[in-house]
Amino acid sequence: MTILDLVKTRNVLLDGGFGTELIKRGFPRGACPEAWNVERPEVIGEIHRRYFEAGSDAVSTNSFGGSRIKLASYGQDRRCYELNRAAARIAHEVRPGGRFVGGSIGPTGKFLRPQGEFTEAEFEESFAEQARGLSDGKADFLIIETQYDLREALCALRAAREATSLPVFVTMTFSRGPRGFFTVMGNSVGHCLEALGREGAVAVGANCTLDSADMAVLVKEMRATTPLPLIAQANAGKPLLSGEGEVTYSQGLEDYLRFVPRLIENGANIVGGCCGTDPEYIRRMAAIVKKGVD
Amino acid sequence: MNKEELFARIQKAIIEGRKSEAEDLAREAIKARLDLTEVIEKGYVPGIQKVGDLWEKGEYFLPELITGGECMKAAMAVLQPELDKAQIKTKSKGKVVIGTVEGDIHDIGKNLVASMLSANGFEVIDLGADVKLEKFIDKAVETQSDFICLSALLTTTMLGQKKTIELLKQKNLYGKFKVLVGGAPANQKWADEIGADGYAENAMLAVKLASRLMGA
Numbered sequence: 001m002t003i004l005d006l007v008k009t010r011n012v013l014l015d016g017g018f019g020t021e022l023i024k025r026g027f028p029r030g031a032c033p034e035a036w037n038v039e040r041p042e043v044i045g046e047i048h049r050r051y052f053e054a055g056s057d058a059v060s061t062n063s064f065g066g067s068r069i070k071l072a073s074y075g076q077d078r079r080c081y082e083l084n085r086a087a088a089r090i091a092h093e094v095r096p097g098g099r100f101v102g103g104s105i106g107p108t109g110k111f112l113r114p115q116g117e118f119t120e121a122e123f124e125e126s127f128a129e130q131a132r133g134l135s136d137g138k139a140d141f142l143i144i145e146t147q148y149d150l151r152e153a154l155c156a157l158r159a160a161r162e163a164t165s166l167p168v169f170v171t172m173t174f175s176r177g178p179r180g181f182f183t184v185m186g187n188s189v190g191h192c193l194e195a196l197g198r199e200g201a202v203a204v205g206a207n208c209t210l211d212s213a214d215m216a217v218l219v220k221e222m223r224a225t226t227p228l229p230l231i232a233q234a235n236a237g238k239p240l241l242s243g244e245g246e247v248t249y250s251q252g253l254e255d256y257l258r259f260v261p262r263l264i265e266n267g268a269n270i271v272g273g274c275c276g277t278d279p280e281y282i283r284r285m286a287a288i289v290k291k292g293v294d
Numbered sequence: 295m296n297k298e299e300l301f302a303r304i305q306k307a308i309i310e311g312r313k314s315e316a317e318d319l320a321r322e323a324i325k326a327r328l329d330l331t332e333v334i335e336k337g338y339v340p341g342i343q344k345v346g347d348l349w350e351k352g353e354y355f356l357p358e359l360i361t362g363g364e365c366m367k368a369a370m371a372v373l374q375p376e377l378d379k380a381q382i383k384t385k386s387k388g389k390v391v392i393g394t395v396e397g398d399i400h401d402i403g404k405n406l407v408a409s410m411l412s413a414n415g416f417e418v419i420d421l422g423a424d425v426k427l428e429k430f431i432d433k434a435v436e437t438q439s440d441f442i443c444l445s446a447l448l449t450t451t452m453l454g455q456k457k458t459i460e461l462l463k464q465k466n467l468y469g470k471f472k473v474l475v476g477g478a479p480a481n482q483k484w485a486d487e488i489g490a491d492g493y494a495e496n497a498m499l500a501v502k503l504a505s506r507l508m509g510a
Binding site: 019023029030073074109111114115177178179180182183184185186238239240241242245247 | 350351352353354355356357358360361396397398399400402424448449450451452453478479481483484487
């Protein structure tokens with residue numbers, strides 16, 4: 001059974017935040033997260049295991065910044081294939097039967113021309129290498145996430161489909177502005193989801209930026225624009241840092257959970273957390289999202 | 295074309311993000327021997343301010359802001375040699391040392407703030423991303439800056455903003471520069487808590503904040 005088969009039978013639960021889990025386990029400031037797929041695989045595997053135990057049907061690999069262009073910011077671009085393959089392998093090894101591994105692909109952090117210096121071909125090449133690594137490490141599907149530029153998301157999607165035979169999920173990140181939901185580049189919800197569907201994404205949706213209350217509103221709008229399975233992964237509000245360096249999120253667990261049923265009522269089929277959520281959030285979300293599942 | 299018409303066309307070129315036209319109009323202003331300070335203040339600056347207004351209203355997005363900043367930069371590059379030749383000092387609204395703090399490689403937001411400050415008449419020294427905290431201070435001392443602007447996208451690197459202020463205190467330099475903080479996890483409460491002079495949620499508000507702090 002593939003994850004798409006599962007989506008056809010019931011709502012699916014993804015995982016929550018990863019960076020914060022890494023930091024809890026001593027990940028040093030300023031280091032390259034993907035390097036830990038080789039240096040500290042046991043830590044990465046343990047985080048995935050915690051999410052699977054909490055009820056995640058699928059986890060996202062530690063490869064959000066694993067495109068060659070993003071890795072170049074850390075001088076790690078030559079390790080692109082290696083670090084991505086390792087990311088998928090670690091998750092694959094701890095994956096229980098009937099669960100899935102999503103190979104995470106985040107943005108490059110750079111702009112395409114004319115705002116930036118990169119061409120679409122360069123972006124595609126950078127994402128293709130990452131996708132090959134994730135596929136060879138036995139990811140079950142790819143999840144292109146937190147995309148703020150539709151053009152970049154389409155580069156990643158084309159590259160992923162060309163380089164692998166895996167099903168590809170895509171989430172964009174939208175802000176709520178005076179005229180509604182848009183990406184920072186000005187892409188509308190309808191435009192994004194239609195274009196992604198046309199280019200062959202098998203599930204589409206949104207993650208990050210919004211808390212679960214705003215995400216529920218966005219889900220309704222997204223549902224009206226696409227027949228595809230819909231993904232929603234909200235933040236637990238905004239991060240609040242105390243002077244001592246302790247991070248909390250403005251929404252908090254109970255308020256976050258209040259809107260999870262509404263995500264589903266409004267049409268989300270694939271639900272997970274994002275910044276500020278942890279295995280405890282996922283455990284509590286499982287009771288809502290997978291109600292009635294053994 | 296009279297002066298007023300030229301100013302209107304300059305504004306329109308900036309608002310619509312047409313770089314070569316913004317440059318051509320600068321050349322036209324030079325040829326017509328206009329007061330270039332007036333050209334900047336009544337043509338270019340209102341243009342970029344309108345871009346900012348449209349962004350705040352949700353009509354414009356990042357690409358328009360970035361393009362607007364680039365048009366300003368291109369036009370200023372045409373005007374600057376003439377200003378230098380005539381020994382005209384354009385009124386700098388203030389000098390800014392800006393960068394993303396050490397351990398943090400995210401620079402999209404920082405670049406935008408730098409570009410908008412520069413487009414609005416501030417003198418900007420951009421140190422880039424992953425900047426050693428000491429370097430902010432050294433550069434600010436060296437250039438006699440008015441501002442130190444610290445960007446951080448991560449909750450972990452945000453502590454660098456606090457540490458920079460602590461370093462300023464250790465060096466008896468606290469209060470000598472106005473320290474502004476920004477980045478996704480930052481907020482006013484954080485700025486108050488660490489003793490920064492201000493926080494802005496976005497690039498346009500950063501320009502307003504810096505202008506206000508300079509008494510403009």
